[in-house]
Amino acid sequence: MKAAVYYENGPPTVLKYEDVPDPECPDDGIVIQVEAVSIEGGDTLNRLGGELATTPHIVGYQAAGTILETGSNVKDLKVGQRVTTVNMYGSHAEKRAVFAATAWPVPDGLDIRQAAAIPVPFGTAHDCLFEFGHLKRGETVLVQAGAGAVGLAAIQLAKREGATVIATASSQEKLDRLKEFGLDHGINYREQDLVAEVMKLTDNRGVDLVVDPVGGSTLQKSIDVLGYRGRISMVGRAGREPMTVDVQSMMAGNRSLTGVFLGAEIFSPRVRENIQSLIDDAAKGELKVVLDKEFKLSEAAEAHAYIEGRSAFGRVIMIP
Template identity: 65%
Template sequence: MKAAVYYENGGPDVFRYEDVPDPQVHRKGIVIRVEAVSIEGGDTLNRFRGALVTKPHIVGYQAAGEVVEVGEEVDNIKVGDKVVTTGGFGSHAELRAVPARTAWVIPPGMNVLEASAIPVPFGTAHDCLFEFGRMRKGEIVLVQAGASGVGVAAIQLAARAGAAMVIATASSDARLEKLKAYGLTHGINYQRDEVAGEVARITDKHMADVIVDPVGGPTLQSSIASLAYRGRVSMVGAAGREAMVVDVGSMMGGNRSLSGVFLGAEIATDRVHDNIQQLIQDVADGALKVLIDRTFPLKNAADAHRYIESRQAVGRVLLIP
């Protein structure tokens, strides 16, 4: 099969488009013919500095396609099913092998490209808001990096749950404008405005009850500074790549809390698996929307990663084998 591989960490230019051996099915797993790869934020981070589990290494958490092989102990997925899959690596390829437990059947007639972009960003956003952020109807929500995959999902989920305000940050007014159709009520251009000060102004100094922060680094400090009394920050990922050095002293006086969120730690549990299946159904039913910014051929993986790192995208960028 063909795959986008690399032999060393670095920028997008490390990618090579090469022939590699086909993956082998595990007795508890499946193999899919990939139809769409959703490039996750962790994919660019892993390419940049993650461990090379294989060599050459095929990066990538998430991909969807048709099942072409099923392990002997798998009874809930069959050859010919369309599924979306997650795993620690291996999405940037024509074929992919994963445990059946980290695959979700796509409802008949659903757009496979949209399905490919659901489990990690929507599952993460849901956990950040509800499992760890404990969001309630009528609260004010701040989403850092609102134009990211997690950001777009969090905006929609917060709006659907009855947030009094859904505030998000992005690097330009143009990117923020595109998010209004997904439930954004107030946007903050972090290139121009100081985030905590804008949150104070927008909320008449109430600040944010729940904050979703997929950026980390200095952005996490602005999240902490934007918290209301008893406010909660869900920190997920480190898209900013800067060192995670923050002062948490201000959290004590306001009885505020900070939770680290990693969907991968619980993705094989019944709770998360069932929740993601419901989120896929919600998109299929039109209750939630997947925002796809651009698609690239798999052989142009370097261009796709370069485009993501330019911070122009709004929503997900896909690779098509």
């Protein structure tokens, strides 16, 4: 099979399009014919500096397609079924093997490209808001990087719960587009003072919850906009900066900071059921999956470079 591989960490140019052996099917897993790859932020970070679990290494969390083979212990999935899958690596290929526990059936009528982009962003956003963020109806949430896949999911889920939603983005154009997904107030972080704008919007009360997939210096601003008993769900380091923050101010306001990693509980019944519910909601049109641009798998280097240019609105997809 063909795959986008690399032999050492580095910039997008380390990715090469080569022939590699087909994956073997585990007893508790499946092999799929990949029809769409959703490039995650973690994929670019792993390519840049993560562990190479195989040589050559095939990076990638998410991909969707059709089951080619099932393991001897798999009872609830079958050959020919459409699924969307998650694994720690291996998505950037024509075929991939995953555990059956991290493969979700795709309902009829849902575009396989959209299905590929649901589990990690929507599952992560849901955990940030509810499992760890304890968001309640009527509260105010700030979503950092609202035009990213996690941000777009968080805006929709928070609005559906009845929250007031504030989000940041790098341009007014992106903020205007976010309004159709439930955004109440937008802040252009390149031109506006984030803390001052949030305090103005909340009558100096601050927000109840921040979803922060950026980290770095942005995390300090997330802390600074918290109201009394405010919470932060910190879920990434897209900014690629050191995590140096002053947490002293959190004590006086009984504020809290929680790190969120969907992968830590990806095999749990709670997460499995929640992701399937989110997929079903998308199939019914109750949630929107935003796809920004499509590349060929052979163009993986260009796709990664495009993502790192930070102009994407939603997910970038590759088609083998």
